[in-house]
Amino acid sequence: MPIEFIGIAATQEISESGSATPAPASARDGVSTQTETGHAAGPVVQPGYLRELARAHEESGFDRVLVAHSSASPDGFTVADQILTHTDRLGVLLAHRPGFVSPTLAARKFATLDAFHPGRIALHVITGGDDADQARDGDFSDKPTRYRRTDDFLDVVRKEWNSTQPFDHDGEFYRVRAGFSAVRPAAPIPVYFGGASEDAVRVGGRHADVYAFWGEPLAGIAERIREVRAAAAPYGRDPRFSVSLRPIPAATEAEAWQRAREILRLTKERAGEIRKAFNLDHAEQRGSQRLLEYAAQGEIHDKRLWTEIAKTTGAAGNSTALVGSYEQVAESLLDYVALGVSTLLIRGFAPLADARDYGTLIGLVRAEVAESAEAEEAPVPA
Numbered sequence: 001m002p003i004e005f006i007g008i009a010a011t012q013e014i015s016e017s018g019s020a021t022p023a024p025a026s027a028r029d030g031v032s033t034q035t036e037t038g039h040a041a042g043p044v045v046q047p048g049y050l051r052e053l054a055r056a057h058e059e060s061g062f063d064r065v066l067v068a069h070s071s072a073s074p075d076g077f078t079v080a081d082q083i084l085t086h087t088d089r090l091g092v093l094l095a096h097r098p099g100f101v102s103p104t105l106a107a108r109k110f111a112t113l114d115a116f117h118p119g120r121i122a123l124h125v126i127t128g129g130d131d132a133d134q135a136r137d138g139d140f141s142d143k144p145t146r147y148r149r150t151d152d153f154l155d156v157v158r159k160e161w162n163s164t165q166p167f168d169h170d171g172e173f174y175r176v177r178a179g180f181s182a183v184r185p186a187a188p189i190p191v192y193f194g195g196a197s198e199d200a201v202r203v204g205g206r207h208a209d210v211y212a213f214w215g216e217p218l219a220g221i222a223e224r225i226r227e228v229r230a231a232a233a234p235y236g237r238d239p240r241f242s243v244s245l246r247p248i249p250a251a252t253e254a255e256a257w258q259r260a261r262e263i264l265r266l267t268k269e270r271a272g273e274i275r276k277a278f279n280l281d282h283a284e285q286r287g288s289q290r291l292l293e294y295a296a297q298g299e300i301h302d303k304r305l306w307t308e309i310a311k312t313t314g315a316a317g318n319s320t321a322l323v324g325s326y327e328q329v330a331e332s333l334l335d336y337v338a339l340g341v342s343t344l345l346i347r348g349f350a351p352l353a354d355a356r357d358y359g360t361l362i363g364l365v366r367a368e369v370a371e372s373a374e375a376e377e378a379p380v381p382a
Helices: 047-060 076-085 103-116 131-136 143-162 198-207 218-235 253-278 286-297 308-313 326-339 351-357 359-377
Strands: 004-008 064-067 091-096 121-125 167-170 175-179 191-194 210-214 240-250 321-325 343-346
Touching: 047 064, 047 076, 047 351, 047 359, 064 076, 076 091, 076 103, 091 103, 103 121, 103 143, 121 143, 143 167, 143 175, 143 198, 191 198, 198 218, 210 218, 210 286, 210 343, 218 240, 218 326, 240 253, 240 326, 240 359, 253 308, 253 321, 253 326, 286 308, 321 326, 326 343, 326 359, 351 359
Parallel strands: 004 064, 004 343, 064 091, 091 121, 121 191, 191 210, 210 240, 240 321, 240 343
Antiparallel strands: 167 175
């Protein structure tokens, strides 16, 4: 199975040194303008920086970049179109929260992007685990309700994409009469899905083409793969799987750990500022809880999965790292591949520099996967 690499998009430059003047709080857009070690600088939307970052990912061999979402982020559809327009083959994984745009309109928006950039757009369904962030956009429903709404939302989206005749829909949250779209994707738009709760697994098992996990130890990922496969089986679905990690590679293991300790130092210095800037509460998210449980068990899991950033930030999203030489980190990524993971979402702590640097990791992983495939296909001597 081909290995897919996904990076991260951002519309605002990050100053890793901390010397630049941070953007005012009212101008920050949460995840896309902050890192654990850097300050957002300048306008929230910097077209030139976004283009440079996208091209760096393309040149390094990434397949897609994630356009993340928060209640304060720039419009993801516009950001996605800019990335797709200014690159040649790079795809976009566009995060979208059901509940704020009608599913028929959302389906047409994705299909329209696909019409202009065939095969390069994918939908990442983010149901929303933070009640406060949902409320900032006017949604006061609880998590179980949101997951039922997501289930209904995706039913309508697929009907809008696939129906060649007008369709009706009567669901718990959405009713449609004679729904029809003049623009439909020529090939299915992949649906990625994230979430660690029982509700998430239930709904994602029914709908996900790719189910996304945060970077847990290998045993945890194996457990989660089994859970999702069991949830998907009654619907005849066989999803692929993604793991999100924060690689910290260097020429030598010692150099990698030196950088990791510096990242941790800066993260601890900025912990309060990060929580204020992100303005998110992950305490009720099962995915964050799992990462913190692993962090409490030890700083390092498996060969080199490092949990200290997750522990320091309260597991605010994708926050576990792989630390080691390029070859060592590639080896650890391949350990996830061996479990059945086919998508690796890797992002660093210096967005642009790391996007360029990760080309080495991507090359090592793909070379090993290709070599293994050739060995499996080689004829057995008589």
